[in-house]
Amino acid sequence: xxxxxxxxxxxxxxxxxxxxxxxxxxxxxxxxxxxxxxxxxxxxxxxxxxxxxxxxxxxxxxxxxxxxxxxxxxxxxxxxxxxxxxxxxxxxxxxxxxxxxxxxxxxxxxxxxxxxxxxxxxxxxxxxxxxxxxxxxxxxxxxxxxxxxxxxxxxxxxxxxxxxxxxxxxxxxxxxxxxxxxxxxxxxxxxxxxxxxxxxxxxxxxxxxxxxxxxxxxxxxxxxxxxxxxxxxxxxxxxxxxxxxxxxxxxxxxxxxxxxxxxxxxxxxxxxxxxxxxxxxxxxxxxxxxxxxxxxxxxxxxxxxxxxxxxxxxxxxxxxxxxxxxxxxxxxxxxxxxxxxxxxxxxxxxxxxxxxxxxxxxxxxxxxxxxxxxxxxxxxxxxxxxxxxxxxxxxxxxxxxxxxxxxxxxxxxxxxxxxxxxxxxxxxxxxxxxxxxxxxxxxxxxxxxxxxxxxxxxxxxxxxxxxxxxxxxxxxxxxxxxxxxxxxxxxxxxxxxxxxxxxxxxxxxxxxxxxx
Amino acid sequence: xxxxxxxxxxxxxxxxxxxxxxxxxxxxxxxxxxxxxxxxxxxxxxxxxxxxxxxxxxxxxxxxxxxxxxxxxxxxxxxxxxxxxxxxxxxxxxxxxxxxxxxxxxxxxxxxxxxxxxxxxxxxxxxxxxxxxxxxxxxxxxxxxxxxxxxxxxxxxxxxxxxxxxxxxxxxxxxxxxxxxxxxxxxxxxxxxxxxxxxxxxxxxxxxxxxxxxxxxxxxxxxxxxxxxxxxxxxxxxxxxxxxxxxxxxxxxxxxxxxxxxxxxxxxxxxxxxxxxxxxxxxxxxxxxxxxxxxxxxxxxxxxxxxxxxxxxxxxxxxxxxxxxxxxxxxxxxxxxxxxxxxxxxxxxxxxxxxxxxxxxxxxxxxxxxxxxxxxxxxxxxxxxxxxxxxxxxxxxxxxxxxxxxxxxxxxxxxxxxxxxxxxxx
Numbered sequence: 001x002x003x004x005x006x007x008x009x010x011x012x013x014x015x016x017x018x019x020x021x022x023x024x025x026x027x028x029x030x031x032x033x034x035x036x037x038x039x040x041x042x043x044x045x046x047x048x049x050x051x052x053x054x055x056x057x058x059x060x061x062x063x064x065x066x067x068x069x070x071x072x073x074x075x076x077x078x079x080x081x082x083x084x085x086x087x088x089x090x091x092x093x094x095x096x097x098x099x100x101x102x103x104x105x106x107x108x109x110x111x112x113x114x115x116x117x118x119x120x121x122x123x124x125x126x127x128x129x130x131x132x133x134x135x136x137x138x139x140x141x142x143x144x145x146x147x148x149x150x151x152x153x154x155x156x157x158x159x160x161x162x163x164x165x166x167x168x169x170x171x172x173x174x175x176x177x178x179x180x181x182x183x184x185x186x187x188x189x190x191x192x193x194x195x196x197x198x199x200x201x202x203x204x205x206x207x208x209x210x211x212x213x214x215x216x217x218x219x220x221x222x223x224x225x226x227x228x229x230x231x232x233x234x235x236x237x238x239x240x241x242x243x244x245x246x247x248x249x250x251x252x253x254x255x256x257x258x259x260x261x262x263x264x265x266x267x268x269x270x271x272x273x274x275x276x277x278x279x280x281x282x283x284x285x286x287x288x289x290x291x292x293x294x295x296x297x298x299x300x301x302x303x304x305x306x307x308x309x310x311x312x313x314x315x316x317x318x319x320x321x322x323x324x325x326x327x328x329x330x331x332x333x334x335x336x337x338x339x340x341x342x343x344x345x346x347x348x349x350x351x352x353x354x355x356x357x358x359x360x361x362x363x364x365x366x367x368x369x370x371x372x373x374x375x376x377x378x379x380x381x382x383x384x385x386x387x388x389x390x391x392x393x394x395x396x397x398x399x400x401x402x403x404x405x406x407x408x409x410x411x412x413x414x415x416x417x418x419x420x421x422x423x424x425x426x427x428x429x430x431x432x433x434x435x436x437x438x439x440x441x442x443x444x445x446x447x448x449x450x451x452x453x454x455x456x457x458x459x460x461x462x463x464x465x466x467x468x469x470x471x472x473x474x475x476x477x478x479x480x481x482x483x484x485x486x487x488x489x490x491x492x493x494x495x496x497x498x499x500x501x502x503x504x505x506x507x508x509x510x511x512x513x514x515x516x
Numbered sequence: 517x518x519x520x521x522x523x524x525x526x527x528x529x530x531x532x533x534x535x536x537x538x539x540x541x542x543x544x545x546x547x548x549x550x551x552x553x554x555x556x557x558x559x560x561x562x563x564x565x566x567x568x569x570x571x572x573x574x575x576x577x578x579x580x581x582x583x584x585x586x587x588x589x590x591x592x593x594x595x596x597x598x599x600x601x602x603x604x605x606x607x608x609x610x611x612x613x614x615x616x617x618x619x620x621x622x623x624x625x626x627x628x629x630x631x632x633x634x635x636x637x638x639x640x641x642x643x644x645x646x647x648x649x650x651x652x653x654x655x656x657x658x659x660x661x662x663x664x665x666x667x668x669x670x671x672x673x674x675x676x677x678x679x680x681x682x683x684x685x686x687x688x689x690x691x692x693x694x695x696x697x698x699x700x701x702x703x704x705x706x707x708x709x710x711x712x713x714x715x716x717x718x719x720x721x722x723x724x725x726x727x728x729x730x731x732x733x734x735x736x737x738x739x740x741x742x743x744x745x746x747x748x749x750x751x752x753x754x755x756x757x758x759x760x761x762x763x764x765x766x767x768x769x770x771x772x773x774x775x776x777x778x779x780x781x782x783x784x785x786x787x788x789x790x791x792x793x794x795x796x797x798x799x800x801x802x803x804x805x806x807x808x809x810x811x812x813x814x815x816x817x818x819x820x821x822x823x824x825x826x827x828x829x830x831x832x833x834x835x836x837x838x839x840x841x842x843x844x845x846x847x848x849x850x851x852x853x854x855x856x857x858x859x860x861x862x863x864x865x866x867x868x869x870x871x872x873x874x875x876x877x878x879x880x881x882x883x884x885x886x887x888x889x890x891x892x893x894x895x896x897x898x899x900x901x902x903x904x905x906x907x908x909x910x911x912x913x914x915x916x917x918x919x920x921x922x923x924x925x926x927x928x929x930x931x932x933x934x935x936x937x938x939x940x941x942x
Binding site for chain 2: 046058063086092124168
């Protein structure tokens with residue numbers, strides 16, 4: 001392995017690494033825009049200039065391979081001056097409209113100017129006028145004047161999504177990113193271009209103008225959109241969650257995530273959530289505390305078990321819960337001798353689909369975990385059809401329903417089928433359509449969404465990924481483990497419950513002490 | 517003084533363009549000779565001749581050829597006929613007057629480097645050159661100088677003419693390769709160099725029209741005979757395109773090392789009556805300008821001009837007399853580079869535009885003295901910072917103009933334009 005000296009510090013790097021990778025690995029600052037670890041080298045921003053001993057000219061670190069014994073620095077006055085001017089060249093035609101720019105606060109130009117620039121600009125000419133508010137496609141809007149032509153987005157559509165929608169048109173300082181007529185930027189990964197855009201040129205239609213990023217907090221979690229289990233962070237404030245962005249994980253998703261996964265914040269926000277337990281039946285509903293509802297329904301379940309009627313209880317489970325929740329659920333089933341369990345596998349026929357990049361046909365984060373847990377507990381899971389046909393006339397149905405309704409088109413019909421039992425315990429994060437018409441005795445309990453709980457999902461490949469609580473939107477919602485505890489007549493430590501909506505700090509205590 | 521007509525000996529004969537006429541003056545006899553030689557011996561001969569690239573960079577041709585890797589991959593020979601450097605018009609003459617000379621030189625070169633396919637990439641505006649070349653190619657194919665088993669040697673070679681789309685940047689070798697590949701004409705990152713991964717990511721040699729044509733004469737007469745022309749480090753003859761304020765502008769073939777003074781005042785008939793020499797651009801618009809005093813001392817070879825801080829470039833001599841304003845000229849030059857920057861690298865994309873705007877503002881009389889310094893500062897930061905040399909090509913004239921003719925630029929601050937002459941429009 002070659003050893004090189006960077007700013008006086010000797011580091012050992014992998015054979016074939018570039019100097020910029022060596023900088024990154026050794027944790028040293030280097031200015032750059034066009035280089036991105038997930039894309040090919042373009043070498044056009046000319047900011048990662050370094051001085052290599054024995055070479056007369058400055059070299060770009062992104063396209064220079066390390067050689068054993070190389071001595072490199074980017075702290076000499078020549079390099080600093082070059083980078084300072086390089087930044088100025090980027091900024092002379094940039095509109096500097098930070099106050100109205102969505103990228104402000106997470107902008108490469110702002111950050112790098114503060115770190116490597118800090119000069120008085122000498123540009124006194126009129127700036128080049130380019131197209132504003134260019135509609136590139138269903139998800140992304142372009143402001144060409146803000147664009148610094150780093151070509152990251154073009155390379156993304158060429159190399160990652162392989163959809164080739166974007167190109168750079170015209171030449172010189174008239175160059176602009178654009179699409180060909182009739183072929184808009186429309187692919188399942190289009191919003192990654194917004195993430196990798198170092199400036200405010202590409203903005204997400206879903207997010208733009210909605211929040212100032214410096215008011216947002218972030219929390220890491222695992223995307224619940226499919227069985228790939230992309231590592232993501234959610235951005236939220238007191239009003240709710242606003243967006244989902246990918247977090248690098250070499251093993252799972254690399255640098256990217258799909259556009260559908262970015263929509264998984266939409267089912268966690270307050271206005272689509274069930275905020276109190278709904279107890280009763282058609283025409284006679286009452287809203288009560290979820291815990292209170294469980295204190296009422298718990299004895300009924302336990303009575304059935306005590307009187308040897310456990311086989312009259314059927315349990316229907318989706319693949320949307322954590323491994324830890326399944327563990328609690330199956331433990332409870334064992335304790336109450338419930339043996340009829342069914343797997344609600346939505347879109348089951350698509351389960352093995354894969355688009356070759358990230359998105360999988362199994363739109364549940366933890367089908368793998370559910371099957372593993374059932375196997376570990378010796379529980380044979382029946383099919384959704386078996387549940388539907390056997391539910392009618394049963395004493396009781398307990399449904400651990402979905403949190404993300406978007407992928408459950410059969411939701412209403414399953415609710416109807418489940419309502420064939422004499423008593424229905426329905427668990428889900430939102431209020432399903434048709435709930436108010438259910439005619440059997442029903443306890444609908446709000447559950448937590450993936451951003452509100454800690455635990456682990458096991459992805460399609462069997463990789464178990466743990467995550468903490470990112471934030472809390474509905475504090476009264478319960479996770480499956482808590483629900484099982486209450487059904488079995490055991491109380492929770494209420495002192496540890498989240499008190500306020502939002503605010504990661506308040507929730508960290510829960511995460512660390514274990515809400516499960 | 518007289519021209520030394522080696523390449524251009526028969527250019528004044530109208531039938532030299534046709535195959536029959538070309539053969540009359542010994543055409544394709546050198547090819548027959550070359551095909552009987554070892555390819556390595558040809559490369560060695562070219563190396564010994566001291567031939568340097570005539571397109572602008574002046575890189576030793578034989579050395580370039582020996583960079584090709586021996587990996588069994590197909591190799592390409594590209595002829596750079598995208599003559600775009602302002603002031604240069606020699607390749608056009610060579611293609612229009614002597615298309616077979618180029619083809620013969622190319623087949624010899626292709627044989628030396630082991631290439632079975634070559635392209636002549638011609639500047640988009642050169643419609644006539646392209647027509648002449650296409651006609652000559654057909655003749656050469658019909659006569660068996662191209663195609664399979666050329667002259668019974670067992671060597672196969674195919675050649676095509678490709679018409680560019682009129683971009684200056686496609687004269688840069690990797691920009692040309694991109695364009696030939698059907699991509700936007702933008703230079704490629706180096707490494708890898710074209711000799712390793714060029715056209716279609718295969719080993720590729722790119723040479724200028726004049727370089728390839730000269731190979732014929734090196735093989736015909738031998739390296740030693742070629743070396744009799746020129747100087748130690750600048751061997752051979754070179755075509756110079758002389759334009760500007762001389763009595764007889766045009767293409768002249770002279771040995772390298774000829775004094776610039778002789779070229780202007782003898783070959784080209786000097787300046788128009790009553791005019792005095794102000795400056796000379798010795799190697800195309802990207803070469804730093806020489807003052808009248810410097811140009812009287814200059815000799816037209818790689819080393820002398822490099823020593824004077826300028827360059828031989830493509831051999832375009834632009835003569836400027838006292839009827840021109842240096843500010844006007846720089847404005848035009850900066851407009852050109854702004855227009856032709858491909859826009860890939862930031863310092864060039866933004867810098868060329870910035871320079872064009874500052875210089876234009878100076879020309880219009882709306883500038884302050886500090887703007888002259890800014891031209892120099894911006895230019896210096898554009899040099900050596902980009903993928904290709906276009907940025908340098910814009911910066912070098914800018915620096916030389918404002919430093920050597922600062923007083924003219926300063927005069928524009930005071931709006932006393934009559935002091936320096938030139939057009940009043942801006």
